Every structure is written in C-alpha cells, then in structure tokens.
Amino acid sequence: MCRIGAIKSKVPFHPSKALYLMLPQQEGHDNSGFAMTMQDLAGRFTPYKDKPLLSLACTQKGAKLVEDYMETNNFLPVHEWIPKVKQQPGLDIKAMPYYIFRNYDYPEHYGNATKAAKEELLLNTRLALRAILGKNEEGYAYSFWPDVLTLKEIGDPRDIATYFHLWDDNGDMMARNIVVQCRQNTNYDIVRYAAHPFFLQGYTLCANGENTFYTKNKEYQKSLHRGYIGFESDSQNFLYTLHYVLHELKWPIKYYKHIITPLPFEEIKSRPDCAELTAIRQSLGHLEINGPNTIIAMLPDGNIMTCCDSKKLRPVVVGGDDTTMAISSEVCGINTILPDRSRENDIYPNEREIVVINDRLEVERWKQ
C-alpha cells in the first residue's frame, strides 16, 4: 500500500519536512523511491515565480536535446539550478546523470498572450520534450510550469535525500506546498514517470490504492486530451479526470467525486439534483474509478484536497495548526511534523467526502 502526503503552510518550509512526514509511515516497498512536487516556491526561486520552471532528469545528450529544442522555440533561460549531489558510497539511489531545474522566459511573441494560450504552450513544450527525451531514453521531463518543481528518483528516500542534500535545511530550496510520495511503482514496470505525484497544467496528484477501471479509464482518457498520455500507473487516471473536470469542463470541484465514485442510482433518484447527477453518471461512466483508493491533490490555485473511494478502504487523515496543515495516509506522519497541534481537530475523511484546504488554511468539506 502506498503512503502519500501533502503539506501546506503559510510560511515556506523545506522538503525535509515532507520526508519527516513520510518516513514514519514507511512500510514494505515504501522505500523504493521518492518523488515530490513543490508549488509556491521560495528561496532561490523567489524572483522567478512567474517564469515557467522546467524540471528535468536526463543524460548529457538529453540536456543538449532540451537546450536545442528550447532555443529553437524561443524560450530564454533566465535562471538555472543544477543541484550539487553528494556522491557517497553505499547510497541506495539509481541516479540520472543530470538534474536540471531551469526557469525560462516565454517566447517574445507570447508577450501579450492569454493565460490559456500560455498554459497550452507550456503543455505542448513539455510533451514535445518528453517525446524527444523518450526516443532514446535520454531523460524525463516532469513538469514545466511557473512556480512548480518536481523531483523523482528511484531508491531509498533517506539516501535520495542525502544525495540531493534534502536534509540540509538551509533556506535555499523552499515552498509553501509540497505533495510527496515515497515509493516506486509496484503494479507495473519501474519507470520514473510512473512515480507519483503526477502533474498536468498546474494539477498535481498522488494516489494510494487501486483503480480496477484502469483499462476503461485509459481507453476513454486517451481520446479526451493530448496531455493524457503515459498511463504508466493506474493512478494517472485520477489526475487526468481531475484535470478534465476542472480545467476542461470547468465544473465545480464537488463534481469530481460524483464522477469517480458516482452515487448508486437508487440514491441519485432521491436527490433534488437527480437530473444533473444522472446526466453526469451516464456521460462520464468511463471515468468512474472502482477499487480502494485515496487521493491527495494540489490545484493550480494552491488549494490541496483529499478524497477516498466510495467504500473507504484506504486511510487518510488531515491535521494541522494555524500555520501548517498536512494530509497524510497515516497520522504518525503528521504527529512527527506537527506534534503540538490539537489532535482532536484532526479529520478522518469519510467515503463520499471531499476535503479541501485553501490558502487561508481553512478546511472545506463536501459530502457527496
């Protein structure tokens, strides 16, 4: 079983906090990888918050391919961080030769472009880079988005953190939101892309569980949007549906739950919004997700959310104080990073519930 977590804070914090959230929960395969997506960055990235940030793991050749592509397509690099890694014998990490985090300026002709046009450009660019790098396995492009950084690696999370100096909380690499997972894929081949969190146009998602409707989800999503690719993990379906509902259909977030875990027809019948819920259930039947699962997601506006399968077979807990809130598979993680919070305020979300934490750290709960 995966363990997943997310931290949202009013003050920037260091990724080591995410590790402290995750490590007490460690079990079984949970030490086979580490991946995180940081949003609302601070530290060295503060001056470049509006510049799209490319997160990349690649070979030397891959780095060259990316540079060429970006140059050809008129992206100007404005800031770069290549982490100094700690090469130390005995570290359990299957590292790539290069990790590049680089901010770019939009191409000049995008000066007056709309937000939507820029979002499309960033997605197209990441997809193009992914295709170029994938051809000869020269690297992985995880995210290309303003104020978002993604790091993924295979190995023991402790050693990965050592390798990237993630234990050294020196104020250099900070964020207000982090979504994290400590595990590589078990259902399918080990592929760096397959590790959660998944990212698409500002939407970040981690999932703990199974999606028995993976095949039908995948078959449907493939035709819905060009960004819905990869499918290295059944959990990617959760992200794509979230993106489809909020970004493409522009429906309110509470309907996400009605799509992935629709109410039984009997229950829908007795609801005042029966007509709407029926229409949603029948039109989006192929995005339904069966199987036990818990989702933690981060939205473009920085809100973080969680929801569970309709049978509530996977754990999740929400807790925090006035400054920091966390969502985690198990409460021991939150106890480690926020030992002084009032635990009686912890929330154990039910089935058919969405819990959202906004920028003011207010918690909103919707019963489906």
Place this chain on the structure above:
Amino acid sequence: METVKMQDMTVTDLPWKIEYQPDRCTMCGSCVAACSFDAIEAAMERRSITVSTGYQPSPTQKHMATPVIKQKSRLGNVCVGCGMCEKVCPNKAIRPVRNTDSRYNLLARNGGNTIKRGGRTNLNADRTLDRIIVGRISQMTDPSLDSVRHTFDILAPFGRVLPPNELPFASDGHSLKLTHATPPVKWIYPVIFSDMSIGALSTRAWEAIALATAYLNEKHNLPIRMCSGEGGMPVKLLESEQLKYMIIQIASGHFGWNRIIKAMPRMKVDPAGILIKIGQGAKPGDGGLLPAAKVAEHVQAIRGVPKADLMSPPNHQGLYSIEESVQKMFMSMNAAFKFRVPVAIKCAASATSVSVYNNLLRDPYKICGGFFIDGIQGGTGAANEISLDHTGHPVVSKARECYLAAVKQGRQGQIPLWAGGGIGMTGNAAADAFKIICLGANGVFIGKLLIQLCGCIGNEHGRCNSCSTGKCPTGICTQDPRLVKRLDVDKAAQNIVEYMLALDSEMRKLMAPIGNSSLPVGRSDALVTTDKAIADKLGIQYVC
C-alpha cells in the same frame, strides 16, 4: 419387389426413429394423441407367436393381428424427436432415437421446396464465450467485494448518451444546473427479453414472458424490459401501466403499428423504448416470416391481416441508408412520443456492423438510443434452414469491434451496445452476459433461453426446431388451441422469474471478485483466454 420402389422412403431415412417395445405397450393411445406432428399411428401387424395352454407342453403356432404403434415414413409426418410420446407413455414403451443414418437432407427438398424450420443454427455451435475466463481477481491490495452484502448497480443505459462536454449545464461556480432537456436515457437491467412476437409465440408463451417481466419489476425491483417483437401487442397492455416495461418494435413489415398508433391517445405511460428491427442474427438479410399456419384469429386481429403467410421484407421499404434510419427514428420519437422514448436499432451481426455503428455514432442529431447486434446463434420462429445454418456472423468479436471503434473516437458509451444471439445457449446467461459486457457491450438480449424456460425442448442438434410448423408440441410456438393449452402460463413465468433471480445473484458473484460495484463495461482486462487466436482478436490476455 415390384411393389416397392428403391426411392421409397423408409423410417431409416428419417432423422429420428421411434423405438417401440410392443411388450410394454398397453395401447392406451396417449403417445399418438400427444404427437402433434402425427408422426406415429396405431396400426395392425400380423404376428406369429408360439403358445402352449395345456397341462403338458404342446406348443402351437398362432397367427394373429396385433395392434401396435408405428412410425410413419412420410415427409409430412417426420418425427422431430420432441419426445412427447415418451413423456406421456405410462410404461416407457416408446421413445425417439436420433438416427445417424438419416437421408433427410437429401429427401426433404422434395417438390423443389426449401427446408424451413425454427430454432437456431445447427452447425455453428462453437462458442467463443466458452473459451473466455474471468481471470483478473481482486485479492489483497484490491479486495474483492462481498457479493451477498455489498450493493451493486447492475444497470445499463438504453438511450442516447451525450458526451460530457455537450451536456447543457450552467454553472454558478458551486453547482451545475441542466438548462434544457437531454435525449431520454432509461437505466434498465442489462438483460432485455428479446423480441419474439405474438404470433411467433403462442398467446400463453408471450403472456408468460410479459407476466415474468412485470413480476420481476414489481416484486423484485429488477428493471427488466421486454421487447414486443413485430406485430404489436394487446390493446389492454398498450393502455396499461405495464407498458413502461415494454419496448415496442417496428420491423420491416410494420405489422401491428396501426393498433399501436390508435392506442396512443389512451396510453397511460410511455413505453420503455422503441426498437427498429433491421435484421436478425439467425437469418441475416432475410425478412420475418409468420407462416399462415400460425396466423390465428387473434393474430389476424392484432396485425390486421388475413390468414396468409406474413412475410416482412428483408429491408425497410423506402429506407436505403443509415441516414434514413436515423430519420425514421427521429420521426418515431418526435411524432409519436415527443422525444421522451429512446429509439434503438437492431441489426444482424455482419462484416459491416462496425460501419453501421460508426455511422450511428457520427449522427449529428444524437438520436440513436442503442445499437443491438444479433449474432449467428440467435434464434427464430421460422426461416430457411440454409439461412439458419449457413449465414450469419458470431456476435462476440463484432460487439468487441464496435466497442473499440467507439473507443477510437472517444465515443464509447454514447450509443449503448447491446449484444445477443446465443446468450445463455449453454444455460449460463450470467456468465455470457458478464463476459460480453467486459468486452464492451452495455447489456445483452435473450430470446430462446426464455422459451426454453417455458419448456421448449428444441436444441442445436436438430431436436424439434419445428417452430415454423404451428405444431409446437409444448404449446409455446403454436396457435393451435389444443396445443397452446399444454403450456402452463404460471409455471412458465415462474421459471423465468426464478432464472432471472439466479442470474442476478450470479452477476454479483462475477462482479464481486473483480472488485466492481457497477457493471464492468469495457473491462477487458478482467478476461483471459487459453486460445491465442481469441486473445489476439479480442485484445485480451492469453494464458496457458
């Protein structure tokens, strides 16, 4: 020898021979009375027996004329192996035995006539569904559900489903509101009682199915729908609340529609749907046929026809394209039911089914409420044997291809796919339905299984299949009042109800292990096969 022609027919030339034990027979006459085909008769045979009646043995030969039961060796009175004689014989003195040396195929085309029969294909009984196994079982990280205690949504759509981005929703930022009507979609049980007309079936058989439908709906909350078949239905039913369980069929003969239209002002409820029958799996490219022998008075009344062979044309006259079919659906919905009733199309599975489905999917009016494909193992009341055995198309790969064609366009689920033709052929309809649903169908339709539950004894090995003769020995497929009385309506309905309740539990027993609380439409990953060719064709996992 001169009195016998070498071409004369004998009992040995027939497909079934009557095995008769005169020593057990009491000549009660039950078998002769029960044989609706008049294949046996009471006759006299000259017998020679040795008797001794004195104190000491003094055998003498005695010649006498003895009454016996004898099989007729005439083509018009061929034994069909129905076994009614055996069923009614109090002494087990008589039974039909399959004759492997039959020359029937060579003889039955006498007078230049084709062989006609009912039933379904007698040659293509090799079923793909039997080689598919439900192989993806949820266990540890993904636990199986409890089939007894968990709630399942075993429902399928009937009606045109709009793609999500075309739903007429207005959002205020918190909630969505439908701003205008969408095409009608009914969520019904994924098993439809297939179209078998009054006329093809006896009134009692049809009534038994209708009774079972209403009972399942009203007493067991199982929203089964029954299709009327061509030829309309009783006006009382049209004007009753139970019409909501019925799908009314328009076939190419348009029989019965006059009365349906006349009854419309008095309809209390809308029917569940309309099914436009283009073709039938048992005899694709062939029209309907109700032989004159079965056009009884009430059939004449319902259909408004004289006693004659009623042949529906093989196509809808004046309808030569899919676009025109769509137009017809448009008219049916608009003119008749003001878009409140879904309209679906039923075609025989064929090499061109996918083209038809693609066309319907691309219909800009979003009017087609379902695509029913009927495979070669589907049944019929009457057809030419040559059509039954030698034309048609298996339904499984065609249903799968249609689903995948929709997947390719991202339109899966928009026109519900219903598959039929041999579903439940081995008696296990739940397994068949489940597997074909995993391959992409939304539901199945069953016909012959129902009449088998009523008591039909026909099979795919040439037993009976005499639905076309009007002499159905079980009273199911005949209009002869003497034979119809043989059918116990209540018992037949009860059998159907009980089978469907078992099927419903069996569906749960299959859905629970794969961890699905709703129907696994398109969950091809749940299936495996030990046949490489099937695995390749259907895109499912090969196992060995």
